[in-house]
Amino acid sequence: MVGRMVAFRGVEVRFGSVTAVAGVDLAVQAGRTTALIGPSGCGKSTLLRAVVGLVWPSAGRVEVGGTAVTSDTVPGLRLKTGYVIQEGGLFPHLTARQNVTLMADVLGRDGAATARRVEELAELVRLEPALLERYPLELSGGQRQRVALMRALALDPDVLLLDEPLSALDPMVRAGLQTDLRDVFARLGKTVLLVTHDMAEAAYLAETIVLLREGRIVQTGTLNDLRERPAEPFVEAFLTAQRSLVAL
Numbered sequence: 535m536v537g538r539m540v541a542f543r544g545v546e547v548r549f550g551s552v553t554a555v556a557g558v559d560l561a562v563q564a565g566r567t568t569a570l571i572g573p574s575g576c577g578k579s580t581l582l583r584a585v586v587g588l589v590w591p592s593a594g595r596v597e598v599g600g601t602a603v604t605s606d607t608v609p610g611l612r613l614k615t616g617y618v619i620q621e622g623g624l625f626p627h628l629t630a631r632q633n634v635t636l637m638a639d640v641l642g643r644d645g646a647a648t649a650r651r652v653e654e655l656a657e658l659v660r661l662e663p664a665l666l667e668r669y670p671l672e673l674s675g676g677q678r679q680r681v682a683l684m685r686a687l688a689l690d691p692d693v694l695l696l697d698e699p700l701s702a703l704d705p706m707v708r709a710g711l712q713t714d715l716r717d718v719f720a721r722l723g724k725t726v727l728l729v730t731h732d733m734a735e736a737a738y739l740a741e742t743i744v745l746l747r748e749g750r751i752v753q754t755g756t757l758n759d760l761r762e763r764p765a766e767p768f769v770e771a772f773l774t775a776q777r778s779l780v781a782l
C-alpha cells in the first residue's frame with residue numbers, strides 16, 4: 535500500500551490553558567513505521583489519542599485512511615486501529631486470551647476463527663500459548679506487552695498505535711521485544727505510529743522519525759538526517775542527551 539494512512543492537518547489540542555499540540559501537520563506513510571519522539575510532555579501521547587478520538591483537536595483535524603476522525607466515524611475507525619499503551623492496559627479480571635478475543639467476541643465473530651487467530655498471533659508475537667490462560671498479574675511485564683500487542687492486532691487493523699510499549703520493561707526484555715517488534719512490523723507491513731523517548735529504539739524500529747518539542751514538530755527524517763542536518767540546535771541537544779547513541 536502507498537500513500538498516507540494517517541494525516542494530521544493543522545492539529546492543535548488544548549487542555550484549558552495548556553496547549554498540548556500546537557499545530558501539527560504530518561502525513562504518516564502507509565505500511566511503514568513512524569516514530570514520534572521528544573521530551574516528556576511534548577504532546578506525543580496526545581497525538582495518538584487524537585487518532586482514536588480520546589481527545590479532540592481544538593483546531594485542525596486528523597484523518598485515517600482518508601476519513602476525518604469525528605464522533606460519527608470514530609466507532610468504525612477504532613475497529614481498524616490497534617492501540618497499545620505503556621502499561622499494556624489489559625483488563626485484570628480477564629485472562630490473556632479473553633483480553634485478546636474481547637472485541638471479536640463483542641462483535642459476534644465466529645469462535646473457531648477467533649481461536650485460530652489467537653494461535654496465529656501468539657506465534658507471531660512469540661508468546662507461549664499456555665500463558666494465554668493466565669491473568670495479567672500472573673504474567674511478566676514483557677509477556678503482558680506481547681498480549682497487549684496480540685489484542686491490538688486481533689481484528690487485523692490497518693493502523694497500529696503504540697504508546698511507549700516498551701518503556702516499562704527492563705533492558706534485556708526490552709531488547710528482545712524490540713527485535714520481535716521489528717520482525718512483526720516487517721512481516722505485517724502495517725502502518726505503525728510508535729511513541730518512544732529513546733532515539734536508538736526509534737531508529738531501530740522506524741523508517742521515519744518525527745522529533746517534537748512543546749507540541750510542534752521540530753524535524754522529520756531518518757536518524758542520519760537529524761544527525762547530519764539538524765533543523766535547530768535543539769535537535770543536536772536532544773541527540774547528545776541520548777547517550778546510548780554514542781555507540782551507534
Ligand SMILES: Nc1ncnc2c1ncn2[C@@H]1O[C@H](COP(=O)(O)OP(=O)(O)O)[C@@H](O)[C@H]1O
Binds near residue numbers: 572573576580581
Ligand atoms: N487530559 C489532560 N488534561 C490536562 N492536560 C493534559 C492532559 N493530557 C495531557 N496534558 C498535558 O499536555 C501536554 C502533553 O502531554 P502528552 O501528550 O501526554 O505528552 P507526552 O506523551 O509527549 O509526554 C503535557 O503538558 C500534559 O501535562
Ligand SMILES: [Mg+2]
Binds near residue numbers: 578579580
Ligand atoms: Mg506520553
